[in-house]
Amino acid sequence: MDTFRPVADNLRNAEKLVFVTGAGISQESGIPTFRGKDGLWRKYDAMKLATIDAFYEDPKLVWEWYEERRQNILAAKPNPGHVAIAELERHKQVHVLTQNVDGLHQRAGSKLVYELHGSIITIKCTVCDFKDKITSSLSELPPLCKCGNILRPDVVWFGEPLPQDVWQDAMLQASSCDVMIVVGTSLAVSPANLLPVYAKQNGATIIEVNPEETPMSSSMDLSLRSSAAKALPELISIVSK
């Protein structure tokens, strides 16, 4: 129960907590990460599956990969890490800036979630402005829009810009929080990896939860080598005292 002791007062006194989360927070829900131990990019080539060029080159191949991930994600459940973040809203103002596309924070009950890289559950047309959440499995791949053009997952691929309104909000929250907790991200993807820098520049306490070191571990006020589902529930007893 002493995991967060060095920063316990900062957590207790904080008005606003901001979480920056990555694939690692969903690892204990059975969703593989991209990098790190057993990461997907050790088995697959990102440039053949997660770029707009790859999609137009072979939309069926890219869709088969995404549809398998979508089904895995739709069958997954939030783990104690997601649930703890949602429960913290009863005690503090909590904002979740996530790189994840799996929707598990929202399913755990978090209300202020900023999806920096979009959502794998949402599908949009490559040409018209059709966009919808689709939770059923897709029988025809690639799926086609009513307008006749190809549909794509509403995720941000390599080389694509982040949704600008979401990014502006995320920068604002990062720059105005009292404590930032960075969970399960390798901090390898830009610009999301700048969020802890903004928090630190504005005097926030920054904490990391990750079983492996990251490029920012040494800049953290506390860097915990722990899993999300194990460490995050401990935050509740600290902030509720």
Ligand code: NAD
């Ligand atoms: P990443 O794969 O680059 O890094 C994952 C990090 O999580 C690693 O540092 C690893 O050590 C850590 N980790 C592994 N297990 C953990 C656990 N149980 N608890 C805490 N940390 C753990 O992921 P990223 O930094 O999010 O960047 C990858 C990109 O991939 C993002 O853009 C994201 O959109 C996408 N992605 C999303 C999902 C998802 O939605 N669940 C899954 C894979 C990739």
